[in-house]
Amino acid sequence: MNISNIKNYQNFKILITVFLFWISIQFEKPIEDSIAYVLVVSIGIMHGANDLLILYLKKINRNGFLRNFIIYISIVSICALFYLLSPFLSILLFIFISSYHFGEEHLSIKASLNASFDTIYFIVYGLLIFSMLFYETLFEVNTIMLELSKNTFSELLVQITFITSFVIFVVMSLYLCWKKKIEIKEFLNEIFFLGLLFLVFKTSSLILSFAIYFIFWHSIPSIIHQIVFISGDVTKKSILFYVKKALLFWLISIVGLFVLYQFIPEVTLLSTIIFVILLSVTAPHIWVMYKMKN
Template sequence: MKVYNRNFYDYIILFSLLAILGSELLISEIQYVIALLGIFSLGILHGSNDLFVIENLNSNSQKPNFYKSLFTYLGVVLSFVAVFYFIPIFALAAFVIISSYHFGEQHFHHKLQNTQSFWSSLFFLIYGLLVLFLILSLNSKEVILIVQDMTGLLIASQFLNIVLFISALGSISLFVVLSKTNPRLKSSLFPNVIYLILFMALFAVSNVVWGFASYFVLWHSIPSLKDQVNSLYGTFNFKNFLRYFKKAFPYWLASIIGMLIVVWLFKDSKNFLSLLFAFIAAITFPHVFIMRKLFDKD
């Protein structure tokens, strides 16, 4: 356990540096393949085992019927995809807000004593917006096209930059305020500055898919998997990860099948990247609330 804790982020930093190198050395087609493999494997996996997680959190509840749970999960995910199709602007805005909050929560929940406070929640949201809009602003040309394809709305790059500036200012301010009562947060200042510099370097040299996948898999999905395994089995190690994977596999497979269905249904009206981000949003929506409960339990 100590080895995993001590070296965990060292490995993530190492792979992030390799991602920066890969963005320069690998052709775009290879980058897309690796990025999609990462998203479809660890990225989807970390959010597809929600039913098993919530079952274990609710120790007093009866064990649900597997197939009922499976179809309920698919129904929620596909319903959110439908919202993306019929009310895309609303769904995209909801995705940005919910995902940003979840990114910030995953990154800082161990550093704050009261994660349920208003200021903690606001900090999670603002920091998540900072990371997300770093990706968007540094890849504005691609992002503008994707947003236009998803919603029909043509956004200006200045809008992305303004949100980035406001979220950066807000993150700094809230970090200072919360550090006064959270010594663990205060002591994390230097590494988090280094992380942000690393993110900027990665996103600046990457296309939007490579940059997003690198952050989503390395800095969000893997730490989330670690937290889930720790909560469910007490210790994060390879044996417990395999136990987790065996439980998660049916839901992960269902998610992949759901993604294929979405691509097939909307292949003539939306491009693949738009569908991919819509599906990630659909999985993120229920996942955020379940992880909120997991963090509160811990």
């Protein structure tokens, strides 16, 4: 994928974000949430549906794939068990590993210093995204939290996380500028992007806010990188191949989502079930992406 295509997607990402920002101003919450649900259950779940194909392509031999498959299923099972044993702690863990994943996808192609610095930088960026989102939609967040864990996040905790992660992100980014790993223009662009997302989170519902970032700032760039890994380039043929290979796992996920929604009576929000699905597949997906990128 060449530089011009990357820049074209960056421009598209900003335009679609502004468009959905306008949608959130013009329409009420039911319309916003409907758009968000469609995006998350289609592209959002699709972006992790080819994990097993990626593991297969990385195999050394048949036994290598079998070993990776067992590890993948084990991670899913451990996440599900951990949630049953301690819902609140499992949610905190989900936020931290998702923060790393968001930061890795968004920042790893722009700057890299060393493993320790990069890990902290990625987590701080992801925590900044989450804390901005929670800061603007805390009531909705805590509604889901009560269904998931019977606990809530305090406003003070969210504010402290927001301010701290922002300050650390700025300091680490300026350090990268000083080390000439990134240009000051790139840093200023990131601040602009964060400001744009903050405005989007302020005006949009929780579900649409999450969908805007998760789909257009994370999932689609991840899908692009996966397609390049699988097929070598992003073409119409390689995109269709990716979708075809992901279709079965995607259908299983969708069926599982709606079965859970229908047969767990204490859960009243579809967003809660979507979160549970994401919770169970995020950790193994991050492991697969780590293996792919390395």
